[in-house]
Amino acid sequence: MPIVDPRSGEPLTTPDTDSSSAPSGADPASHIIDVDMSNFQQVVLEGSMNTPVLLDCWAPWCEPCKNLTPVLEKLAREYNGAFVLAKLNIEENQQIAAQLGIRSVPDVKLIMQGQLYDQFQGALPEKQIRDWLSQYLQPPADAPESPEEQAQAALAAGDAATARSIYQQLVQDNPRHYDYQVDLASAVLAEGNAADARTILDNLPPEHREAPKARGVRARLEFGEEAPSQKELAVLKDRDDSEARFKRALRQVADGDYEVGLEGLLALMKSDRSYGDDAARKTLLRVFDALGADHPLTVTYRRKLFALLY
Known part of the structure; x- marks a missing residue:
């Protein structure tokens, strides 16, 4: 019984195995099974007819x-039988790995x-x-929040210290999961410690240092450094020239008032495109970086920027 990829209709064949063998490495309490040539047919191919297999x-x-x-x-323990986790060591089962196209x-x-529904x-x-x-299986009703969700909730509540503590533990437990280090830099920045946030970002491997998520945190860090202080803004309060408008927008972005800041930058582009060597447009692009490509404000204002330019 081959695994069929529904997208191509092609079967993912595997070597013939003895389906009569008992599963090895089974943990009935957590529904975790080590699979190999002796039980792949039974656990993965035949087993998936009754229970989804990861x-x-x-x-x-x-x-x-x-x-x-x-x-x-x-997750297998939390889902408590909603799926079976089958673990395949490809070094010890190279024939199966080759047939699966790993x-x-x-x-x-x-x-x-018996079908390959999705993969990552x-x-x-x-x-x-x-x-x-959750796209395929009903999450358990009593599933606890993940550490990432706890950290995000803490940040939303203004508790940057708790978020930092959670991300520090995640980094310690997963030293090569560099997204956690970027999240830690973001939490450290939210605490007001720009120098430590910059150090974390600078110590990332180059490919992660230049990834969109890290660039976004760095952009927020730089906005905080570039934006005028409240004292400087007070001096500008009666001015409506391009410099004053740009500085106000920069402060708004640095304070997290993104929509007002983006609107101000777009208005400045319309009225004085040449200001600061096209500073308004360049700053808009940096804000998009800071928010991320999928953020609703990025989508909306990128469309407005495109309409203004073309």
Whole structure:
């Protein structure tokens, strides 16, 4: 019984296995099973006809796997039988890995009714995995908040210290999960410690240092450094020239009043495009970086910017 990819209609064949063998490495309390040639047919192919199977393809040398697998095991215990976590060591089962087309790990596949429903590669954050799973499986009613959700709730409540503490623990537990380090920099910045936030960002590997999420935190950091103080704003209160308008918008962005700041920058573009060597447009793009490409304000004001330009 092959696993069929519904997107291509092609079967994902696996080597013939003995379906009569008992599952090895089974943990009935947490629904976690180590799979190999002896039980792959029974646990993954036949088992998915009754219960969804999350196939975790990993390798002993894979550092991201060491971060991801404990998260998957935790979710398997929480879901309490809503799915089976089948763990495949590709080093010890290279024939199965080749038949499944595994090219890199971690590689996680959701198999239901003998079909490959979805998959992801890489060590995703716990919240992202929860969101991904919830598309197919009903989350347990009593599922606790993930650490990321707890940290985000703390930030929303203005408790940056608690968020920092949570992210510090996540970084300690997952040293190669660099998104957590970016989140930590963001929480440290929210506490008002720009120097430490900059150090965290500067110490990221280059590919993560230049990723959109890190650029966004750095942009917020720089806005805070560039924006005029309240004392300086008081001096500008009776002025309505381009410099005063630009500085007010910069302060609004630095204070998190993004929509008012974006509106001010867009208005400045309309009235004085040449100010500061096109500073309003360049700053708009930096704000988009700070908010992220999917933020509603980024989507709205990128559209307005495009309409103004073209």
